[in-house]
Amino acid sequence: MRAALETPGLLSLAAGFTDNATLPVAALGTVFAGLTEGVRRAAASATPRASGMDAEFLQYGTNAGRPGLRALLAARVLEQDGEEATVEAIAARAEQTFVTNGSQQALYLAVQTLCEAGDIVLVDRPSYFVFLELLGGLGVQARSMPVGADGRLDLPALAVLLRQMRANGERARLKAVYFVSWFSNPSGRTLEATEKAGLATTLRAEDCVVPVIEDAAYRELGFARESAKAQRGVLRDPAWAGFARLYTGTLTKPFATGLKVGFGMCDHPGWRAAMQHVKGHHDFGTANFAQALLERAIMGGAYEVQLAVLRETYQKKRDTLHEALACGGLYELGWRWRVPEGGLYLWLAAPEGLDTGWASKFCQLCLAEGVLYVPGELCHGDAAPVNTVRLSYGVLAPAALAEAGARFCRAARRVGEGSGQV
Ligand SMILES: Cc1ncc(COP(=O)(O)O)c(C=O)c1O
Numbered sequence: 461m462r463a464a465l466e467t468p469g470l471l472s473l474a475a476g477f478t479d480n481a482t483l484p485v486a487a488l489g490t491v492f493a494g495l496t497e498g499v500r501r502a503a504a505s506a507t508p509r510a511s512g513m514d515a516e517f518l519q520y521g522t523n524a525g526r527p528g529l530r531a532l533l534a535a536r537v538l539e540q541d542g543e544e545a546t547v548e549a550i551a552a553r554a555e556q557t558f559v560t561n562g563s564q565q566a567l568y569l570a571v572q573t574l575c576e577a578g579d580i581v582l583v584d585r586p587s588y589f590v591f592l593e594l595l596g597g598l599g600v601q602a603r604s605m606p607v608g609a610d611g612r613l614d615l616p617a618l619a620v621l622l623r624q625m626r627a628n629g630e631r632a633r634l635k636a637v638y639f640v641s642w643f644s645n646p647s648g649r650t651l652e653a654t655e656k657a658g659l660a661t662t663l664r665a666e667d668c669v670v671p672v673i674e675d676a677a678y679r680e681l682g683f684a685r686e687s688a689k690a691q692r693g694v695l696r697d698p699a700w701a702g703f704a705r706l707y708t709g710t711l712t713k714p715f716a717t718g719l720k721v722g723f724g725m726c727d728h729p730g731w732r733a734a735m736q737h738v739k740g741h742h743d744f745g746t747a748n749f750a751q752a753l754l755e756r757a758i759m760g761g762a763y764e765v766q767l768a769v770l771r772e773t774y775q776k777k778r779d780t781l782h783e784a785l786a787c788g789g790l791y792e793l794g795w796r797w798r799v800p801e802g803g804l805y806l807w808l809a810a811p812e813g814l815d816t817g818w819a820s821k822f823c824q825l826c827l828a829e830g831v832l833y834v835p836g837e838l839c840h841g842d843a844a845p846v847n848t849v850r851l852s853y854g855v856l857a858p859a860a861l862a863e864a865g866a867r868f869c870r871a872a873r874r875v876g877e878g879s880g881q882v
Contacts, residue, residue: 471864472832473781473851476645476804481775481857491753494760495772523740525559525723529755533557533723536758537709540679540688541696551649556695556725558736559746563677563710563722566779567638567733568594568704569742570673570724575600575635580625582637584613586807586839586848588645588675591638595841602841605637605659611798615662622666636671637663641691643678643803646839648851650682650802653691657699664702671704671731677722680714680767681800683775695727704728706735711754713804715766719750752856774804777853777861781806784865793869793876804841804854807836810847814875817846825871831864 495517502514534553535545543549560566567762575581577599583592585604595602606617618793625631637659641651663669674694682688693707694700710722726732782799785806795809796845816822817835826833836848851868853861
């Protein structure tokens with residue numbers, strides 16, 4: 461990877477980073493000016509003590525996060541879940557909310573507090589590879605939930621798997637189920653409401669009411685604003701009643717990625733307390749300043765404006781990459797992919813048997829052409845197919861995306877011809 465990244469002129473379709481050109485520099489400047497303005501005024505007129513209190517955003521915050529931000533997040537998610545955001549509902553949800561250093565930290569806290577080494581977590585197939593790495597780092601096994609050819613969960617096959625786990629004595633080690641519900645990384649797929657409810661029903665029927673971790677990192681990045689409401693999150697989905705539920709979300713991808721603020725919402729007091737306890741050991745609170753900026757950005761409307769910009773930008777970039785691949789002849793070479801309606805990724809299946817792993821000829825040809833991707837084998841908890849690829853259209857500008865797509869197609873042609881001198 462390092463050698464590849466040091467290659468001059470290499471275009472990376474690998475990193476799940478966001479679009480640099482649209483990062484909200486001006487909006488954050490205004491938000492920052494608004495925050496500091498009050499302090500400067502207070503400093504000019506009041507006692508030093510009073511002005512010091514006004515700059516509370518430059519002081520440590522609390523472990524759970526700023527109350528104002530938690531309430532705003534609660535209101536947003538309630539609205540997306542089609543619930544009335546009454547004062548009581550917001551207060552109850554805010555109580556379940558804790559702010560984290562990106563949603564990645566919430567995922568880590570979840571697994572660390574649920575699992576011991578040797579335990580098992582059910583994951584989607586394919587799954588978010590940093591989550592899989594996290595499991596591996598804690599010695600926890602990922603077990604993929606079976607899917608059909610269309611990528612939908614195969615619930616009868618899942619029931620069989622759960623029965624086999626019981627028969628093998630593995631059931632006691634099954635500690636959680638994890639999935640990305642909207643515009644998944646890496647597949648770009650959104651779970652259907654009935655599919656998600658069916659998963660709960662199957663787990664319940666097989667006596668596997670284990671904690672559920674719903675990752676909603678891309679919920680707000682659907683190209684149609686309304687897609688965030690296409691289904692309820694697990695916290696409001698009656699099918700999941702009785703499960704201990706954690707819903708994770710983020711403000712990184714939809715706004716200023718570098719502020720690295722995410723959140724968890726958990727309806728199980730004991731689990732939530734355990735996560736917050738461990739968070740206390742990590743950092744006793746996410747950067748208060750970053751939270752204060754986001755609080756103002758949401759309250760003042762800059763967050764929503766940025767989302768509208770991103771939706772349009774990413775849709776165009778998706779089109780650019782998709783068209784580069786289609787025009788480059790990838791379909792004719794037997795490659796297949798779905799065109800996602802949100803998120804940052806195209807998930808490609810190469811012709812059966814074509815190896816796309818790091819060590820593969822195809823990967824070397826891509827590097828020789830000057831393009832980098834994520835081999836799909838990294839995105840599988842187990843029994844990884846060799847022929848899948850994740851491409852991100854997040855970072856590169858449109859012209860670079862088109863060129864990267866063309867390079868990718870050239871590598872696919874060369875490996876298909878069997879000629880490819882690297
Ligand atoms: C599916 C998914 N979940 C969670 C995260 C973590 O993101 P962050 O820590 O920036 O919130 C990512 C980042 O790429 C992701 O793709």
